Amino acid sequence: MELYLDTANTDDISRINGILKIDGVTTNPSIICSSQKDPLEVLQEIIDILSEDQKLFVQTVATTYEGIIAEAREINKLRKKNIIVKIPITIAGLRAIKTLSDEGITILATAIYSAEGAFLAAKNGADFLAPYVNRMDNYGDGVQEVIELQTMLEKSGLKAKITAASFKNIQQVHRLLVAGIYSLTIPVNVFDAMIQHPGPTIAVEQFTNNWNNTYHRKTLK
Numbered sequence: 001m002e003l004y005l006d007t008a009n010t011d012d013i014s015r016i017n018g019i020l021k022i023d024g025v026t027t028n029p030s031i032i033c034s035s036q037k038d039p040l041e042v043l044q045e046i047i048d049i050l051s052e053d054q055k056l057f058v059q060t061v062a063t064t065y066e067g068i069i070a071e072a073r074e075i076n077k078l079r080k081k082n083i084i085v086k087i088p089i090t091i092a093g094l095r096a097i098k099t100l101s102d103e104g105i106t107i108l109a110t111a112i113y114s115a116e117g118a119f120l121a122a123k124n125g126a127d128f129l130a131p132y133v134n135r136m137d138n139y140g141d142g143v144q145e146v147i148e149l150q151t152m153l154e155k156s157g158l159k160a161k162i163t164a165a166s167f168k169n170i171q172q173v174h175r176l177l178v179a180g181i182y183s184l185t186i187p188v189n190v191f192d193a194m195i196q197h198p199g200p201t202i203a204v205e206q207f208t209n210n211w212n213n214t215y216h217r218k219t220l221k
Contacts, residue, residue, distance in 0.1 A: 001177070001180070001181070001182065001183060001184075002023040002024075002163075002182065002183035002184075003020070003022055003023055003183065003184055003185075003186060004022060004023055004024050004025060004026045004055070004057070004163065004183060004184070004185035004186070005017070005022050005024075005025050005026070005185070005186065005188065005191065006025075006026045006027075006031070006165065006185040006186060006187045006188075007025065007027075007031060007187065007188050008025075008027045008031045008032050008034065008035045008042050008043075008046065009034075009035065009188065010035075010042070010045045010046060010049060012188045013025055013046060013049050013050075014049055016188070016191055016195075017049060017050070017054075019195065020191075020195070022054070023054060023055060023183070024050060024054040024055030024056055024057070024082065025046055025050065025054070025055075025056055025057070026057040026086075026108075026130075026163070026165070026185040027043070027046070027056075027057060027058055027059065027086075028059045028086065028110070029059055029061050043056075043058060043078060047078065047079060052079075052080070052081060052082065053082065054082065055082045055083075055084055056078070056079060056082065056083055056084070057084045057085075057086050057108055057163075057185075058075045058078065058083065058084070058085065058086060059085075059086035059087070059088075059110060060072055060075065060085065060086065060087055060088075060096075063090070063092060064092055065092040065095050065096055068087060068092060068093060068096040069096050069099060069100065072085045072087065072096065072100050072105060072107075073100075073105070076105050076106075083106070084106045084107065084108050084127070084128065085100070085105055085106065085107050085108070086107075086108045086109075086110045086130070087100075087107055087108070087109060087110065087126075088109075088110050088111035089109050089110070089111055089112055089117050089118075089120070089121050090111075093109070093111075094120060094121060094124055097109060097121055097124045097125060097126050098124040098125060100125075101124060101125025101126065101127075102125065106127050106128075107125070107126045107127055107128070108126065108127065108128035108129070108130055108163060109121030109122075109124075109126035109128070109129050109130065109160075110130040110165070111130075111132065112129060112130055112131040112132060113131075113132060113135060113136055113139070114136070114139075114145070115131070115145050115146070115148050115149040115152060118131055118149050118160075118162075119149070119152055119153075119156075119158075121160070122153060122156075122158040122159075122160035123158065126160050127159070127160060127161065128160065128161050128162070128163045128183075129149070129160050129161070129162050129163065130162075130163045130164070130165040130185070131145070131146050131149060131162065131164055131165065131166075132165055132166035133146060133164050133165065133166050133167055133172050133176070134166040134167060134168045134172065135166050136166075137172075142166075142172070143172055143175045143176060143179075146162060146164050146176060146179075146181060147176075147179045147181075149162060150162060150179065150180075150181060161182040161183065162181050162182050162183065163182070163183045163184070163185055164176050164181050164183070164184045164185070165184075165185045167184070167186055167187060167190050168190070169190065169193075170190060170193055170194055173186060173190060173194070
């Protein structure tokens with residue numbers, strides 16, 4: 001299973017990358033805008049932080065077939081390897097995915113609100129699928145639909161891998177971890193909630209107090 005950080009905040013990327021073995025970073029136009037930096041500048045900063053073995057996902061902005069194709073080819077040139085082009089599954093996007101997959105460009109189909117939409121993108125050659133878990137919850141059980149999507153892919157023999165996105169709480173993450181979904185991209189606040197569970201700190205305080213009371217120090221020696 002792979003875990004990605006869903007942000008363009010380079011401070012957060014550096015901090016969490018220093019704590020956890022994340023497999024890369026996902027971005028989208030809104031995330032890039034929140035950086036308040038030139039798009040190519042912030043993308044280069046992220047590339048400089050990541051190792052060449054960590055993946056970077058960058059989304060096209062254009063909405064026409066021709067525009068998506070042109071931008072996808074430019075994004076594909078940002079790194080020698082582990083650069084993935086994100087394309088929303090609009091009609092133009094699905095058409096572009098079909099074309100670009102034949103060119104060998106690695107694609108993540110995004111803005112997915114249903115298992116059926118994801119399935120169509122997989123049929124068109126998308127390598128990764130990003131269902132919006134929390135947004136899908138507005139129409140039913142988003143987590144369950146992602147699990148059903150996994151079953152669809154397995155039974156049909158399609159190669160696409162799920163990269164579940166749009167999380168608002170740890171419980172959503174927990175259920176998909178249990179289900180063995182291939183990868184999840186998690187926002188900073190949810191990662192922090194996972195990292196900063198109060199239990200370990202409480203336990204360490206008890207260990208330290210017991211050690212200090214017995215040996216009158218807070219270190220091993």
